Amino acid sequence: MARYDRAITVFSPDGHLFQVEYALEAVRKGNAAVGVRGTDTIVLGVEKKSTAKLQDSRTVRKIVNLDDHIALACAGLKADARVLINKARIECQSHRLTVEDPVTVEYITRYIAGLQQKYTQSGGVRPFGLSTLIVGFDPYTGVPSLYQTDPSGTFSAWKANATGRNSNSMREFLEKNYKETSGQETIKLAVRALLEVVESGGKNIEIAVMTKDKGLRQLEESEIDDIVAEIEAEKAAAEAAKKQPPKESTS
Amino acid sequence: MECVFGLVGDGFAVIAADTSAVNSILVHKSNEDKIMILDSHKLMGASGDMVQFTEYIQKNVHLYQFRNGIPLTTAAAANFTRGELATALRKNPYFVNILLAGYDKETGPSLYYIDYIATLHKIQKGAFGYGSYFCLSMMDRHYHSGMSVEEAVDLIDKCIMEIWSRLVVAPPNFVIKIVDKDGAREYAWRETIKDAGVAAA
Numbered sequence: 001m002a003r004y005d006r007a008i009t010v011f012s013p014d015g016h017l018f019q020v021e022y023a024l025e026a027v028r029k030g031n032a033a034v035g036v037r038g039t040d041t042i043v044l045g046v047e048k049k050s051t052a053k054l055q056d057s058r059t060v061r062k063i064v065n066l067d068d069h070i071a072l073a074c075a076g077l078k079a080d081a082r083v084l085i086n087k088a089r090i091e092c093q094s095h096r097l098t099v100e101d102p103v104t105v106e107y108i109t110r111y112i113a114g115l116q117q118k119y120t121q122s123g124g125v126r127p128f129g130l131s132t133l134i135v136g137f138d139p140y141t142g143v144p145s146l147y148q149t150d151p152s153g154t155f156s157a158w159k160a161n162a163t164g165r166n167s168n169s170m171r172e173f174l175e176k177n178y179k180e181t182s183g184q185e186t187i188k189l190a191v192r193a194l195l196e197v198v199e200s201g202g203k204n205i206e207i208a209v210m211t212k213d214k215g216l217r218q219l220e221e222s223e224i225d226d227i228v229a230e231i232e233a234e235k236a237a238a239e240a241a242k243k244q245p246p247k248e249s250t251s
Numbered sequence: 252m253e254c255v256f257g258l259v260g261d262g263f264a265v266i267a268a269d270t271s272a273v274n275s276i277l278v279h280k281s282n283e284d285k286i287m288i289l290d291s292h293k294l295m296g297a298s299g300d301m302v303q304f305t306e307y308i309q310k311n312v313h314l315y316q317f318r319n320g321i322p323l324t325t326a327a328a329a330n331f332t333r334g335e336l337a338t339a340l341r342k343n344p345y346f347v348n349i350l351l352a353g354y355d356k357e358t359g360p361s362l363y364y365i366d367y368i369a370t371l372h373k374i375q376k377g378a379f380g381y382g383s384y385f386c387l388s389m390m391d392r393h394y395h396s397g398m399s400v401e402e403a404v405d406l407i408d409k410c411i412m413e414i415w416s417r418l419v420v421a422p423p424n425f426v427i428k429i430v431d432k433d434g435a436r437e438y439a440w441r442e443t444i445k446d447a448g449v450a451a452a
Contacts, residue, residue, distance in 0.1 A: 061320075065317060066317065067317065086318065089314060089317045089318060090314060092317075093310040093311070093313055093314045093317075094310070096310055096313075097306055097307060097310045
């Protein structure tokens with residue numbers, strides 16, 4: 001097996017591209033990221049590792065916008081992310097210039113996935129070590145979308161998804177608790193999913209909300225703290241409600 | 252021929268341009284908007300072969316904003332535009348003359364003159380085209396720094412009157428756009444010919 005994982009362009013006998021799988025491993029070690037699609041709101045959330053005291057946290061932006069109506073969050077090698085994001089931003093403007101239309105979410109996802117795939121089939125290069133969550137509204141129909149790409153270059157649309165560290169637990173949570181939501185409820189669902197795997201508090205979570213009219217808005221730490229407090233209160237109320245009914249039935 | 256002119260006032264800059272699209276003796280349309288809104292606080296009025304070039308500049312200004320999280324200053328946009336013209340000059344030149352007006356929070360309103368051979372000047376008032384023969388003289392006579400919006404539009408109207416009365420191939424319609432702290436927007440049209448709809452049968 002060791003002989004088949006050196007170069008990206010070599011298949012192993014059982015049909016694996018080991019470099020791509022190792023890239024997926026790199027993603028699994030990256031920060032948790034979650035995306036939830038609502039009817040009129042799409043929410044992206046990422047885990048924020050505690051910032052060093054001397055570091056200016058404003059320069060570490062984990063959720064970026066590619067165009068007025070498209071945003072991206074990723075898990076994995078952040079330096080690779082910079083390169084992909086830069087190319088995607090250029091493509092968004094180039095598309096507007098040549099066809100006088102903003103990109104659709106699917107188009108730019110296909111473009112990014114295509115770039116990631118190109119680097120799995122070239123000599124002398126390694127794949128991008130990141131998975132992306134791309135969200136946006138279709139510029140004409142206004143339909144919200146959430147897509148995910150991975151280092152192999154595959155992409156698909158999701159109602160809600162997670163990537164990075166502990167993504168399996170987050171995805172399980174989302175599968176159990178997902179329902180069509182809008183506005184604040186969508187934000188709360190995304191935060192609840194993140195809280196499954198991240199220490200609670202505004203310091204450790206970064207949330208960005210995309211709406212059709214206002215574009216991408218990063219939530220302030222205080223707003224996130226408020227939402228977390230609301231969620232904890234709801235959890236406590238649910239716990240209390242569970243304990244009460246058995247007492248009532250016996251009395 | 253195409254007339255574009257503009258000036259800087261008190262906390263704003265204004266550009267006026269004619270709106271006729273002409274090919275030799277034929278007027279294709281009289282409501283062609285030649286003043287492009289580059290971003291929230293910049294206007295680019297162009298004469299000549301403008302569409303290709305101004306759209307390219309607009310998309311690059313947007314790209315800068317996404318990459319860096321903050322918009323370009325007017326001076327930076329003007330220098331970038333001049334740089335693109337200069338690079339293309341000795342290979343595949345763009346025949347476009349530009350007046351670029353913008354408002355920056357720190358430095359206020361500004362106006363830049365960029366001609367087709369990549370000359371760049373920061374100016375208080377300027378004009379391109381045959382109309383410039385008349386506009387520059389009118390502005391020399393009536394312009395003073397710190398004009399209010401009413402005074403500036405009055406001066407623009409005086410320039411338009413001169414063009415209409417003295418230029419043999421005077422364009423019939425003009426559009427006026429303004430940029431100030433609240434952003435770049437269309438201010439008014441001055442029309443002598445309204446594009447009529449199809450006449451009833």
